[in-house]
Amino acid sequence: MSGGAPRGLGDAGWEPGKIENAAETETLAVATRASDVGSARRRCGASSRKTEYLPGSGCRPGPFLPDTSRSQGMHRGTDRAMNDLPEILTPSSILIVGGVGCYVIGFLFRDQLHIRLLVFLGSMFYGAYYLTVASTPLWDAIFGIALVGLASLQGAVQIMWSRSMLSAPPETRRILRRLGEIEPGLFSRLMRIGERMDITEPQDLTVEGMEPDSLWLLLEGEIVLQQKGHVASIIAGPCFVGEIAWLMRCGASATTTALPGAQVLRWRHSVLRRSLKRSHRLELGLEALIAQDLARKLSRSLPVKAPDPEQ
Secondary structure, three states, rough: OOOOOOOOOOOOOOHHHHHHHHHHHHHHHHHHHHHHHHHHHHHOOOOOOOOOOOOOOOOOOOOOOOHHHHHHHHHHHHHHHHHHHHHOOOOHHHHHHHHHHHHHHOOOOOOOOHOOOHHHHHHHHHHHHHHHOOOOOOOOHHHHHHHHHHHHHHHHHHHHHOOOHOOOOHHHHHHHHHHHOOHHHHHHHHHHEEEEOOOOOEEEEEOOOOOOEEEHHHHHHHEEEEEEOOOOOOEEOEEOHHHHHHHHOOEEEEEEEEOOEEEEEEHHHHHHHHHHHOOOHHHHHHHHHHHHHHHHHHHHHOOOOOOOOOO
């Protein structure tokens, strides 16, 4: 049996050389497959340094390689969202976002001019939306939003005009430059509310200890200020007279007398309070002028020497 044919082979056609060649061929094939596996492992990077899986390379994700199926799913989701983007960002949705955005941003401002301009711009977005969202324009909604936009625009134009020096006459501008810094339009309104008077003889504007019925503004000329226990002083305009009594609703702190040649503006308390209730901006403007005038008077005043208790 030692020299016989190998099991599984018939006697016919058996040649020892062919069997040896076949064995060598199979051994070579096994070695080749082992080499291919080693090369594949080297390509896949069995170590953690390899981070990418190439489809078709024979590599499979291992414990050190990320599974790219999840990232591929994310890419497919992103592509789907990009494809759906034109359906989401329609012209109607852009108009709605623009209108709401203008309203929200406008309400974050404190300046009335910015608020009104942004509300007007937002109303334009809404008007365009109501005009195009349906097969026929929504005229009732367009009319309503147009009223909102026009009211905001009118207020914005009024504020811009009030802040312009062109809204005040030249004489009023000259007084305002010397008196304080407020909107020229507001100061012109205050001038129209008051009564302008030319003093031809000495006239008491306030009496110390008595509550006056008017707030005065000395435009030109001089007044004499007299307090008990103090030397009389002369004050030149422009300045307010009786402003402390106006603010505190109390008696006057001194007696003031307008000298001949002076020009004064008189606001009766009842008329002025009614006007200020109708316009908060006008009230703020008057308070700003009075505050600046009080600051100037305080800077020019001299300290009063306290009496010596030993005397």
